[in-house]
Amino acid sequence: YQKTVNHRSQLMRDQPKSPRDVVVYWTEYAIRHKGAPHLQSPVKGMAWYQIYNxxxxxxxxxxxxxxLYLDIKIIIALVRRCCYRTKTTGELKKKKE
Structure with a gap:
């Protein structure tokens, strides 16, 4: 565990500039560009319903x-057609006589 921590520490410290120099650079950059609006997130100007789609x-x-509604209607129609038989015309004629 100690080896891993030391290795990661070396990786994090291997920077071209010190953290202080980086902070100074970005602070001066934001001042030069009046707040750097081109770096701000586009979400800042969006309405909540656009953000959450x-x-x-x-x-x-x-x-x-x-x-789902159409599927249920189709299933009901198929069940009615298959399970409930209607009298055929031949059966109706016999019954009338």
């Missing part, structure tokens, strides 16, 4: 419910 989820839910 509410329109996509609602579309998928509506399509799923419509497909």
């Amino acid at each position: 509410v329109d996509v989820w609602l579309s998928l839910i509506v399509i799923s419910i419509a497909c």
Whole structure:
């Protein structure tokens, strides 16, 4: 465990600049570019329903419910057709006589 910790420590310390220099650079960069809006996340200007893809989820839910409804209707129609026999015209004629 100690070997792994030491190895990772060496990897993290092998940087071209010190952490202080990196902080100074990025602070000066943000000041030079007036807050660096080009580095900000595009989510910052989006509405909550766009961030969470509410329109996509609602579309998928509506399509799923419509497909489920149609499947149930088809199954009911097939069960009625297969399981409940109607009288044929020959049986109806015999019955009338």
